[in-house]
Amino acid sequence: MIKVNDLTIRFGERIILQDINVEIADGMWTCLVGPNGAGKTTFLRALLGSQPYSGSIVDNGFEVYRNHDRNVAFVPQHPQIPIGMSVSEYVMLGRSKRDGWGNESSKSRHLVADILRLTGLFGMQSQFVSQLSGGEMQRALIARALVQEPTLILLDEPTSALDLHHQIAVLNNIELLKERGVTIISTMHDITLAAMYAEKIIVMHEGKVLLDGPSDQVIHSPQLQEAFENRINVFTLDSGRPVIIAKKDLPN
Amino acid sequence: MRAKRSESGLPPIWNWKITAISLALLFFVGILAVSFGPVSLSFQKILRTLFGLDGGLTGQERTLLIDLRLPRALLAALVGAALATSGAVYQTVFRNPLADPYLLGAAAGAGLGATIAITNTGANLYSLLPIFSFIGAILAVLVSFFISGKFFAEPNSLLLSGIAVGSFATAVQTYLQQRNSSSLRPVYSWILGELTVANWQVVTWSAIYILIALTILITVSKQLDGLMLTDEEAYSLGINPNKLRIIAVIAATLATATAVSASGLIGFVGIVVPHLVRGITHRVTNRGLLTIALVGASFLVLADLGARTLLSPAELPIGVITAFVGAPFFLVVLRKKRLVTK
Numbered sequence: 233m234i235k236v237n238d239l240t241i242r243f244g245e246r247i248i249l250q251d252i253n254v255e256i257a258d259g260m261w262t263c264l265v266g267p268n269g270a271g272k273t274t275f276l277r278a279l280l281g282s283q284p285y286s287g288s289i290v291d292n293g294f295e296v297y298r299n300h301d302r303n304v305a306f307v308p309q310h311p312q313i314p315i316g317m318s319v320s321e322y323v324m325l326g327r328s329k330r331d332g333w334g335n336e337s338s339k340s341r342h343l344v345a346d347i348l349r350l351t352g353l354f355g356m357q358s359q360f361v362s363q364l365s366g367g368e369m370q371r372a373l374i375a376r377a378l379v380q381e382p383t384l385i386l387l388d389e390p391t392s393a394l395d396l397h398h399q400i401a402v403l404n405n406i407e408l409l410k411e412r413g414v415t416i417i418s419t420m421h422d423i424t425l426a427a428m429y430a431e432k433i434i435v436m437h438e439g440k441v442l443l444d445g446p447s448d449q450v451i452h453s454p455q456l457q458e459a460f461e462n463r464i465n466v467f468t469l470d471s472g473r474p475v476i477i478a479k480k481d482l483p484n
Numbered sequence: 485m486r487a488k489r490s491e492s493g494l495p496p497i498w499n500w501k502i503t504a505i506s507l508a509l510l511f512f513v514g515i516l517a518v519s520f521g522p523v524s525l526s527f528q529k530i531l532r533t534l535f536g537l538d539g540g541l542t543g544q545e546r547t548l549l550i551d552l553r554l555p556r557a558l559l560a561a562l563v564g565a566a567l568a569t570s571g572a573v574y575q576t577v578f579r580n581p582l583a584d585p586y587l588l589g590a591a592a593g594a595g596l597g598a599t600i601a602i603t604n605t606g607a608n609l610y611s612l613l614p615i616f617s618f619i620g621a622i623l624a625v626l627v628s629f630f631i632s633g634k635f636f637a638e639p640n641s642l643l644l645s646g647i648a649v650g651s652f653a654t655a656v657q658t659y660l661q662q663r664n665s666s667s668l669r670p671v672y673s674w675i676l677g678e679l680t681v682a683n684w685q686v687v688t689w690s691a692i693y694i695l696i697a698l699t700i701l702i703t704v705s706k707q708l709d710g711l712m713l714t715d716e717e718a719y720s721l722g723i724n725p726n727k728l729r730i731i732a733v734i735a736a737t738l739a740t741a742t743a744v745s746a747s748g749l750i751g752f753v754g755i756v757v758p759h760l761v762r763g764i765t766h767r768v769t770n771r772g773l774l775t776i777a778l779v780g781a782s783f784l785v786l787a788d789l790g791a792r793t794l795l796s797p798a799e800l801p802i803g804v805i806t807a808f809v810g811a812p813f814f815l816v817v818l819r820k821k822r823l824v825t826k
Contacts, residue, residue, distance in 0.1 A: 276716075277716060280716055280719060280720060281719070282715065282716055282719040282720075300722055304720050305720055306714075306716045306717050306719070306720040307717075308714045308716055308717060310714070311713070311714060311717070312579055312712055312713055312714050312717075314709070314712035314713070314768060315575060315576075315579075315581045315712065315762070315768065316759075316762035316763070316766070316767075316768050317709070317712065317768045318766055318767075320494045321709075321767070321768065324494075325709060325710070325713070325721060326721070328707075328709075328710070328721050328722065329721050329722040332706075333706035333707045333709075333710070333722075333723075334705075334706030334707075334771070341494055344494060345494055357494055358766065360766075380720075380721075382720075386720075
């Protein structure tokens, strides 16, 4: 259980996050949804522990700031592409904290090989990371997170750069993490996809939490309209699955 | 060179054969370098002399080897190792495949520091020259940081301000040179890069500073791979990215400054060697740094051999040789693109 109390973050005069109070249950997928500039990425950094904040974020009894005892994986929206690094080396970095930097236990090597198979990257292990396509890169990032065997994984817009086909593939890969009992917190632009995969949605707007609850409730809440300035329509498919699309007045 | 696969189906961590081959190469190139010259020395006699066996060189030949050629080859090896390693580290820290000591203003700053020392004292400053160079270099790097304003956030703006600071330092250095025309010639030949000043005193002091820097870099090299990721990823893998960067930049700058103070400005080693090693081994900083150092050493020993012998008895500045070999090599690399960006 992660408890966030009165979390406030300022960059100089600018308030990025203000009085955030939420609880995130273990082993669930929570999605942070909101327009650009809502403070989602900063919130993820604070949850990681690398971002100074006021208030408190307590993860299973421990304050998270600069707490290196936790094992948290982070998947950035815009990864840096290392020069001259092979895919297997890149994924193996996920083991650095367990094996010690520069070491590779034989257990790690087998795990990395397994995860590469699982994520469909086996066969590309000797390629340079820079040769991967966008979808493959995203899978490599998730593979690295999987071998890290974290208790919590933070994903910043894991699907934003991908076409629909690859979005589904990556989201299914993230579900692999959930099957292993990992708590997942991700930001996502696409609220329909968020509703489809996440159990809980937190809607943010200008540094504040507008809505926080189980996906179904949040999707059908009238406040969701407010968060998106009344510019979305929520439909429900025959299967009961919600679909959110942008509102556009059609010409007569 | 594709590494052999192990049972897990992954290439092995690091093929130690490659490091061993680089070491053997350095040894071979070193023997070659001390053997060739206006007076050729026999391999066998050189080896016997070096290992203190009977039947080694005697008289003038021995003096030639011990007092002239050996310190020069050792200095070339040290400088080559320093430039190649710090180039590789700068490329990692600034996440830019084209970063090298020269683009960041470090080398120009070191040059300015050394020029100030030479023009103001004229004395032999073997022990202090690296310190002056280091102060010049670290100041140049710091000024580059503050101009770019964003520290490590935007590697490219840092490189641009590094180029500006480097040009400025070079301008001041040229001004100082012209004002002190009595020391113009030594400074000028030093700028072009040469190892003719090599003697045991220079070698000893350079070795101390460069080996300290390389030891630090090779010790932290295991974590340097983490700097190729975003800061959040590095943090999540247990690294304090800013602390590591500061350590790495200081050590790489010390190595660069010492190399510059001992041998002047020698270009291209810092870019060519790391890319060559990465391209051959398919491995990055973590496992490759020692090999990069060894190959850099061999490269410069070989370049110095060329500098001494191509126009014999006259000498070419070694910077001319490295640029002559390095620039076309670099263009081929750029054209293939494989080694540079991938």
